[in-house]
Amino acid sequence: MFRNKKRQQQASKNKDPKTIGDVLDHLGKSRDFVHFQHGNTHFSCWISYFRTLIDIDYVHRDVFPFLYSDSIRNMADIKDQLPLEKLIQTKDIHEIQSKLLEGYIIIQKDERSPECLIVPSVKIQGRQIEKSEVETSIIGPKETFVESIDTNINLIRKRIPVPQLTLKEIRVGKLSRTQVGIIYIDGIASEENVNTVLQRIQSLEVASLIDATMLALMITDNNWTIFPQFTDTERPDRVSGAVYEGKIAVLVDGSPNALILPSTIVEFFAAFDDYFLPWNISSAYRLLRLFAVALSALSSSLYVALLTYHYQLLPKDLLGSLISSRSSVPFDPVMEVLILEVMIELLREAGARLPTKVGQTIGIVGGIVIGTATVQAGLSSNILLIIIAMSALAAFITPNYRMATTIRFIRFPFIISAQMFGLLGIGMCFTYFVTHLIRLTSLGRPYIEPIFPFRASDLKDAFIRLPFQLQNSRPMFLRPGDPARMNTTRTSQEKGKKSPDIDE
Amino acid sequence: MALNKINETHQLGPMSSFFLIQVTQIGIGFFSFQQPLSRFSAQDAWVACLIGGLSSLGVMWLILRLLENEHKYGRADLFSIHTRIFGKWIGGVLNLATIIFFMLYAAIYLRSYIEILQVWIFPQLSILVFTALFCLLIAYIVLGGMRTIGGIFLLSFVYMIPLYAETVFAVPGAHFSNLLPLFDHGPKSLLLSVFYSIHIYLGSEMILFYYPFIKHPEQAKKWCYFALLDTLFIYLMIMILGTAYFSQGEMKLTIWPTVTFWKSITFPLFEHVDMINIVYMIWILLPSMALSAWIVSRGIKLTFPVIRQKYALIFVLAVFIVVAEIVYNGELVATANALFSKLGFCFNYIYIPLLLLCQWIVKKVKGEPA
Amino acid sequence: MRIKILLLCLFLLLLTGCLPSNIIDDILMVEAEGYDYLGKGQIMGTATMPNYVESGNPGSQGAGLPSTAAMMRYISGVTYDGKSLVDKFQPEGQRQLKIGKIRVMLFDDKLARHGLSKQLDFRNRDPDTPRDLTLAVVEGSTREMLTAADYQTQIPVSRYIQDLIQQNSQQNYPDSDLAQILYSYYGEYMDAFMPIIQKQGDHLALVGVAAFKKDKYVMKIDGDDVFVFKMLFQPFDQGVYDYEFARGKHIALRNVHTSASFKVRNGNSSSPDIYARVKISAQVRQAFPGSISKKNADHITKLLNRHLEWEARQLVHRFQTYRVDPLGLGNTVRSFTYRFDGHSWPDRYPHARFHCRVNVNIVQTGISQ
Known part of the structure; x- marks a missing residue:
């Protein structure tokens, strides 16, 4: 432990550059660092940049011609005449270094002069905005976030054209200095929530930050839980919907995901498509999803419990087919279930890792060939195969991938406790998870909110989605600055109109 | 004192007093109360059930009076009432007696549930293993504080609704003429039944301990009474259904009438609903146990301020395990249950009015300011 | 560290806490039990359990025949009356015998006349x-019924019997599952009844209802009278009643709905009056040609009313002479009488006066006149 600490101290001592010369020497070790003196008759200066980071075309076309022109006599002239809006003149070594590493150009009078002019010339290299692939939807917008934070902010801003939309920026990561943007509507989002988010992100002590989901894990309320506490999404429409509600969105540079905070558990089971369908249909689908989750988490453990301990519960007419399909299986139900579950997990993992084309083949090979062969070889029963396949399918009905993996994982404790105590074990395991969920918080707000603490007004958009005209208030869960979504007096006036009689 | 003011983040909304009271009242008696009630007043047992339930409203009125009077002296719970009225030493002894009473009460409650599990589902279930696992669950809940306990209560209430609703399926097998002739029993046999019905309504007195944790207690009052009426309604329904479903001779022989009539409900996907329901009833047991553990551990902390509630909790759970082990057969469970239902009766119907009287006397003696 | 110790304790606890399992293919589920009385407290017990066929290659049958065809397995043996057959036969079973899915219990008439109290008590006590x-x-013989191999159907005999009885109890036969039997067996002022079945060659048939006095079978209600019995016993809607209104001339009614209501006067007197009012809505199922039309429907209904009233009185009279009460008339009297005198009821029951009014309402006569 001591040695470790000492090593850390030494490392940090070595790092700190003292002068601009140190910085340039240090960076000069990289082959893509360009550092040269430019000089003509009236004026000479030192220019340095990373050629892999800057937009070479832009620099050659728009920056250097100005520098080389005759009108430039000294540093101040550059600042006045360069047609760029954000020129910084600074002596701060740290800033200079970080700007260099972000793709800025540094212009100095002399090689060792501490006074630097920083010219932006960042090359934005990334993919185009593409159709959503993770959270697909059939109707509704198809744009997704990309890896560039500016594009992402643009995608959100054009959906929320209000001056109150506030963007706060924080740099996270001692080494990576990743740009993190916090977006909310001032006046709607609860100030307390905003402060909590800011405070949590600012107090992070990490070396690097690569992705938004990583950030979500770092600022979570409880490190031990398997439940995701913040929604992550790749859809700008979903983010703007949430921001309008009074939530806070967090974007991370280099990540095609946005975080929505705080979240409740029911939001993970709501697809954004739900808002594009009539309320009764989308409510039915939400209930279907809820049923799918229950099925997915419990079906295999119920199979174990019923077949191992509670034969009395099985319907008389089902007994025949159950017993005869199990009669050639040499294992206990629990082994049988575990074999198949692990097999499905392998298939899923292989499907996720393999290239798309091969992945499909593997899916077919695994699903059909292995499934049938397992039953024929007498390793599992027909009925179990159906149950396991159904529950695997049901797990991925969950719109959020992180929640889907949680649901897939959650069944293993259930299976084991079903083997220990039958139905009683399932009951106790269920109790454990429910208690866990009650104790969880998201950004200090209760995680299973519309259920506990019980808020009837928030139930309008939880398990079922009521029509939009009934959803006239923002979720109480968020403690929004402005709870009313619309002018309630006007809506109530409209409601007050007498309903016409037949044929009137 | 820092304890006097409960931080608002640990408090529960006024409506939660509804769930807390309703769920604590429905207990293990739910399985078996029809039998002792109809022993004395046969088909009129539901009248006794009704009277018992209405009397619980009266007790609730007394309890709320007691707590409201105490409210202006600081923290309003039974422990501080004891120490304020009777002084540090006698009050401490009374507190200790209360703690022991609730501790044993909860332990016996747990043991009764295990008894049912052993009879109906797993005759070989090890008491030690089950209680230990169950106590771990309780510890997990109680460590979350009063908020988590409140959540468990709310969910328990929600989860129990299908269970009550499901009893509708027993209606086709019911013979409602069994309820006739109405009011055929004299006051004496009816009162005996009322006495036996009291124990199913016990549990509402726990508000004496968590009252300071309820926000806006004046708003919570009506919820308290609603909760009592709801319990009354549920028990009344089950009582009437039980009377209609069983003939009196059959009722005399049936130890757990509720479970037996669940037995005749079948669904296409599963038979033997009784077994599922017994496991399901873990959600009736869990909140009351968690609340009792919280009350007792908090009581220990308040009586002996040296001990932190966390460590008191471990002690309490250990006592649960030991008591459940000591009560080794069904006979003892029945005896203990009978004893505790009498003690509970004394606590609610004798001790609380006395306490209210003492509070009044102290107020008179000390004299009111102005 | 503390968590590690806790986990260790938990693990040890779980190791000791394993429960004995009943994996469904490792147990033998008794589906039917039969008891034949041999005299002197001895019975011949028979238990059947399905032995699901283990096919060699289950997967290959996925597309073909389902492999659920069950072979039955029988065990019989002599033991004392009241012995649990599962315990008795366990030494003959290669797997655990379990009672939880039992469908049928059969008693031969000798045992039924001897008394079923031990069996009923046992069934009421067993949570499974x-x-x-x-x-x-x-x-x-129940043994013969359960072990015979010459039935026309292929389904297991336990299912055959249960289906037969359950199907018919939706029609002419009254409900008689265990719940109903225990209700009236333990209940006061009423007696239990069970259907009677008989093996007739290669099939089974319901031939009537056995009325019990306490636990003893004392009186048989014939198949023809079952409709009248059910009409007084419970509301129902699927029965068929065949009425011979003149020699060789029949008319058959299918009832759409039947309900009976009772009234009692002088419940504590030595001869209470019981008034039954039965309403039958019925449709004509078959009729002697020309016997029924819109015009003379009234005439036939009147005849029918009087006939059913007479039949009902006859039936109750027979119950009274045998001193059995499967209709629960005593319970009806109790429910109408304040301070009901239960002690003297068994003596007063034979003297009770039973009055019956039947009102048949023919709602349809079919699609032809």
Whole structure:
């Protein structure tokens, strides 16, 4: 432990550059660092940049011609005449270094002069905005976030054209200095929530930050839980919907995901498509999803419990087919279930890792060939195969991938406790998870909110989605600055109109 | 004192007093109360059930009076009432007696549930293993504080609704003429039944301990009474259904009438609903146990301020395990249950009015300011 | 560290906490039990359990025949009356015998006349017994009924019997599952009854209802009278009643709905009056040609009313002479009488006066006149 600490101290001592010369020497070790003196008759200066980071075309076309022109006599002239809006003149070594590493150009009078002019010339290299692939939807917008934070902010801003939309920026990561943007509507989002988010992100002590989901894990309320506490999404429409509600969105540079905070558990089971369908249909689908989750988490453990301990519960007419399909299986139900579950997990993992084309083949090979062969070889029963396949399918009905993996994982404790105590074990395991969920918080707000603490007004958009005209208030869960979504007096006036009689 | 003011983040909304009271009242008696009630007043047992339930409203009125009077002296719970009225030493002894009473009460409650599990589902279930696992669950809940306990209560209430609703399926097998002739029993046999019905309504007195944790207690009052009426309604329904479903001779022989009539409900996907329901009833047991553990551990902390509630909790759970082990057969469970239902009766119907009287006397003696 | 110790304790606890399992293919589920009385407290018990065929290659049958065809397995043996057959036969079973899915319990008429108190008490005590268990009295040997291999159907005999009884109790036969039998057996002022079945060659048939006095079978209600019995016993809607209004001329009614209501006067007197009012809505199922039309429907209904009233009085009279009360008339009297005198009821029951009014309402006469 001591040695470790000492090593850390030494490392940090070595790092700190003292002068601009140190910085340039240090960076000069990289082959893509360009550092040269430019000089003509009236004026000479030192220019340095990373050629892999800057937009070479832009620099050659728009920056250097100005520098080389005759009108430039000294540093101040550059600042006045360069047609760029954000020129910084600074002596701060740290800033200079970080700007260099972000793709800025540094212009100095002399090689060792501490006074630097920083010219932006960042090359934005990334993919185009593409159709959503993770959270697909059939109707509704198809744009997704990309890896560039500016594009992402643009995608959100054009959906929320209000001056109150506030963007706060924080740099996270001692080494990576990743740009993190916090977006909310001032006046709607609860100030307390905003402060909590800011405070949590600012107090992070990490070396690097690569992705938004990583950030979500770092600022979570409880490190031990398997439940995701913040929604992550790749859809700008979903983010703007949430921001309008009074939530806070967090974007991370280099990540095609946005975080929505705080979240409740029911939001993970709501697809954004739900808002594009009539309320009764989308409510039915939400209930279907809820049923799918229950099925997915419990079906295999119920199979174990019923077949191992509670034969009395099985319907008389089902007994025949159950017993005869199990009669050639040499294992206990629990082994049988575990074999198949692990097999499905392998298939899923292989499907996720393999290239798309091969992945499909593997899916077919695994699903059909292995499934049938397992039953024929007498390793599992027909009925179990159906149950396991159904529950695997049901797990991925969950719109959020992180929640889907949680649901897939959650069944293993259930299976084991079903083997220990039958139905009683399932009951106790269920109790454990429910208690866990009650104790969880998201950004200090209760995680299973519309259920506990019980808020009837928030139930309008939880398990079922009521029509939009009934959803006239923002979720109480968020403690929004402005709870009313619309002018309630006007809506109530409209409601007050007498309903016409037949044929009137 | 820092304890006097409960931080608002640990408090529960006024409506939660509804769930807390309703769920604590429905207990293990739910399985078996029809039998002792109809022993004395046969088909009129539901009248006794009704009277018992209405009397619980009266007790609730007394309890709320007691707590409201105490409210202006600081923290309003039974422990501080004891120490304020009777002084540090006698009050401490009374507190200790209360703690022991609730501790044993909860332990016996747990043991009764295990008894049912052993009879109906797993005759070989090890008491030690089950209680230990169950106590771990309780510890997990109680460590979350009063908020988590409140959540468990709310969910328990929600989860129990299908269970009550499901009893509708027993209606086709019911013979409602069994309820006739109405009011055929004299006051004496009816009162005996009322006495036996009291124990199913016990549990509402726990508000004496968590009252300071309820926000806006004046708003919570009506919820308290609603909760009592709801319990009354549920028990009344089950009582009437039980009377209609069983003939009196059959009722005399049936130890757990509720479970037996669940037995005749079948669904296409599963038979033997009784077994599922017994496991399901873990959600009736869990909140009351968690609340009792919280009350007792908090009581220990308040009586002996040296001990932190966390460590008191471990002690309490250990006592649960030991008591459940000591009560080794069904006979003892029945005896203990009978004893505790009498003690509970004394606590609610004798001790609380006395306490209210003492509070009044102290107020008179000390004299009111102005 | 503390967590590690806790986990260790938990692990040890779980190791000791394993429960004995009943994996469904490692147990033998008794589906039917039969009891034949041999005299002197001895019975011949028979238990059947399905032995699901283990096919060699289950997967290959996925597309073909389902492999659920069950072979039955029988065990019989002599033991004392009241012995649990599962315990008795366990030494003959290669797997655990379990009672939880039992469908049928059969008693031969000798045992039924001897008394069933031990069996009923046992079934009421056992938490595993399902409440929809079917009980029946067999004319002939239960062993023969359960072990015979010459039935026309291929389904297991336990299912055959249960289906037969359950199907018919939706029609002419009254409900008689375990719940109903225990209700009236333990209840005061009423007696239990069970259907009687008989093996007739290569099939089974319901031949009547056995009325019990306490636990003893004392009186048989014939198949023809079952409609009248059910009409007084419970509301129902699927029965068929065949009425011979003149020699060789029949008319058959299918009832759409039947309900009976009772009234009692002088419940505590030595001869209470019981008034039954039965309403039958019915449709004509078959009729002697020309016997019924819109015009003379009234005439036929009047005849029918009087006939059914007479039949009902006859039936109750027979119950009174045998001093059995499967209709629960005593319970009806109790429910109408304040301070009901239960002690003297068994003596007063035979003197009770039973009055019956039947009102048949023919709602349809079919699609032809």
